Amino acid sequence: MTTTAVTGTTQAIKQSKPNTGAGSAGLAVKIGLGILCLLWMLPVLGLLISSFRTRDAQLSSGWWNVFKSPLDATQWTMKNYSQVLGDNQSGVNMGKAFINSFIVTVPATVIPILIAAFAAYAFTFMEWRGPDVMFVVIVALLVVPNQVALVPLLKLYGQLGMNNTFPAVWLAHIGFGMPLAVYILRNYMAGLPKAIIESAKIDGASHFTTFWKLIIPMSTPALASFAIFQFLWVWNDLLVSLIFLGRGENTILTVALQGLQGQTGQGRELIPSAGFVTILVPVLVFLSLQRYFIRGMTSGAVKG
Amino acid sequence: MAVKILNAILAIIGGIGGAMVIFWILNKLAESLKGKWEDRIKPWAFAGPAILAIAVYLIYPAIVTIQYSFANATSTAYVGFKNYKDILTDSSFLQVLFNNLLWIVIVPAMVVILGLGVATLADRLQPRGEKMSKTVIFLPMAISMVGAATIWRSVYDYQPKGTPQTGVLNAIMELFGRDPVYWYGTDKLHFNSLLLMIIFIWTQVGYAMVLLSAAIKSVPEDTVEAGRIDGAGEKRIFFSIILPQVWGTVLTVFITVLIGVMKIFDIVYVTTNGGFNTDVIGRRFYFEMFTDNNNGYASAIVVLLMIAIIPVLIYQVRHFKAEEANR
Structure with a gap:
């Protein structure tokens, strides 16, 4: 008796929505x-x-x-690939640029996570004056394009002799990625149960220990989402590296690929393979870690 | 090459290790203080590096940029409003503003509409089909603008008349017996700008689709059901029941794409370098700063960009405060 009634309702629902739902x-x-x-x-x-x-x-x-x-x-x-990854007549060596892209991207991804995680911890679990105002500033900075910083930074780097060095790009990416990093991590940490941190405190754990032993392991999903964001953002960036690294020995993939676009004679056949070398790593990262990427996006991340 | 890789590994370890050591030292310093002072200083030890990074790389340079915008090309003497007067009376810059306005009007709306459409339709496929089609649409999001511009050469490429065409569009032209067209140079009705926008839209639709699809899936089934019982058709249900409930997400997507479009640089720089009347603020800024070496003009352009972004910024802060109140 009950069974029929249930089947009856499900059927009624199924019939009532002919055009939506999976399948x-x-x-x-x-x-x-x-x-x-x-x-x-x-x-x-x-x-x-x-x-x-x-x-x-x-x-x-x-x-x-x-x-x-x-x-x-x-x-x-396969010659296009073997040529473009070494020294060739076009003067653009994508193999070298590939390594440079890694040198730029790995520290520019890991260091901001570390710095932002400490800050997010302080914003969420420590009692002090200032976080509220500071956090509003960080939210506002999410939408500010990083072009606002480039003219003075270029001048400053010139005076310090830092142009065309890796630390110059690392620091720039750390600074530009920081608002988003703090925002994502702090939002995530604010959702963690406060009771766990309180009990750690009662057990006599210092903030430093609580941070490393409790909060970092618990925040892995948020750390992963930001890591993918920042990795893709830095790897795919053109403007920052074009300005601070230029086209010399330290040039990265995007800048090298852009330089190759102008080729009309010899070397023109290398453009497609160079393009693929450039997009290979981000596409692989993206396909294998899509889940975390989507989670980061749905947490309301906006980057200016 | 081996030396290069070794150097790379050393540089990476040095950079990351250095950052860790700094935090360890900062913590030790804070712990060496007594009682109350330890509690007072520690938050600054934890949040200090982040605050410093933001202050040094965003806030301070932004202030200096405003200052430079009132100074001459080499930032050695103040010139008052001269830079602003110059660029705002320069007809080529006004054209740049107009081009940017076109991007702003067309791109975010198109991205939202396409994303919404794909999300609604893909939700009706079997789970496997849904996942596959979504991955395909989403994939370009991982590709750099330079990469995207390179990829689209296979569509927009132009070879002189008489030689074999290697781009899809010109092959179609040939098929109809027309002369090949240099698409990037066709600025009639800003057609070339539209072609560049298509590349950008191609990279962004997936983002809109993923966010909107998640939002549509979280619309309570009973509200849709109620509409159906009242006899609403599919169109009516979408516009009167689903759309209002995902409107917040629509705005988020719109604003994110809007910000991306306002500062767009890569695509224009790589494809036309601002030629053929496709120039935009971001490209012009780069030109004034790096090629023309005019800090005054470059800074004034960025300040105008900042002013244009203020409404978005206010919305963003308000939105955040409302969200915090609900927390």
Whole structure:
């Protein structure tokens, strides 16, 4: 008797919503989304195909022509990659730039997390005057574009002889990423149960110990979200590195790729492979850690 | 190469280790103080480096930028409002402002609309299909603007007439027997700016989709059900029941994209370098600062940008305060 009643209701609900819910998509929706996804990936596919084509093939026909004769081995080559990762006639060495990108990105991601986590702890669990006002300033700074800081910093770095050095970019990224880092971590820590921190205090744990042994392990999701944000942001940044690192020995991938765009003669065939080398790491990071990235975004992160 | 990698590892360890040592020392210093003073100083030991970073890299330079905007090209003497007068009466700069306005009017709205559309439709697929299509749309978010501009060469590329076309758009033109077009140079009705906007929109729709999809999923089922019982159609349910409940998220997405668009630099710099009437504030600022070496003009441009952002900033702070009150 009860069972029938229940089935009856579920059926009624199912019938009452014919067009929504998982699996309810009609053919039109499926085809529409399918086409959109294809269009979305089309430019990437074009670049990927081009990157494996010889110079002659790239210049003599569009990338879509490979579908006419995909088995024609003469058009395919790995040479673009082997060339672009070493010294070549275009003067842009993406292998070197790849390492430089890591040198810039890793400290510029880890150090702000460390600094911001300490600050977020102080803002959340310590009793002192000032956090409220300071935090409003930090929230306001989230939307301020970092261009406001560049002219004086460039001048200051020039006077200190710091231009074109790694610490110059590290410090800039630490400063520019700090408001978002403190914001995300403090919001997360404010949601942690206060009782645990109180009991740690009663057990005689110092703030330093509580921070390392309790709060940092408990905050891993927030730390991970910010880490991915900052990693992608620094790796993909052009402006800061263009200004403070320039195009010399220390140049990073985005700046190098931008420099290569101007090639029209020799070296033009290297642009697609250089493009792929540039986007490879962020795409892998993104695909494997998507979950944390989405969590960070839904926590209301805005970066100016 | 091996030396380079070794140096890289040393630099990374040095940078991160140094930061850790600083905190350890700061904590020890605070602990060496007695009783009340330890409690008073410790918050500053913990939050100090962050406050210092923000003060040195954002607040102080912002103030100096305002100061520079009233000074000459080398920041050696004050010139009053001359920089502002110069740029605001320069017709090429007014064109820059207009281009930026186009970006502001078109891009955030398009991103929200597309994101909302994809989110609503993808939610109706089977979980596997939903996940796959969302990943595809979301993926460009991970790609740098320079990378995106490189990728879109496979669509926008131009080769002179008579040589094989290597971009999709010009291949289509050829198919219809038309002459190939240098798309980035086509500024009629700001068509080239629109093409650049498409690249930017391509990178941002996924962001809008993910946030809006999460918001739509958290709309209580019974409110939708109530609408249905009252006989509302799908369109009506979307606009009168779902949309009002996700409006807060729509605003968040809109504002985030808006800020990104106001300071847009990379795409324009990489594709046209501001040529063919595609210049925007961010590119012009870079040009004045780095190529023209005019600190006065560069600073004045940034100050104008800051003024334009003030309404967004006020909204942001208000929004935060309202959220804190609900905590």
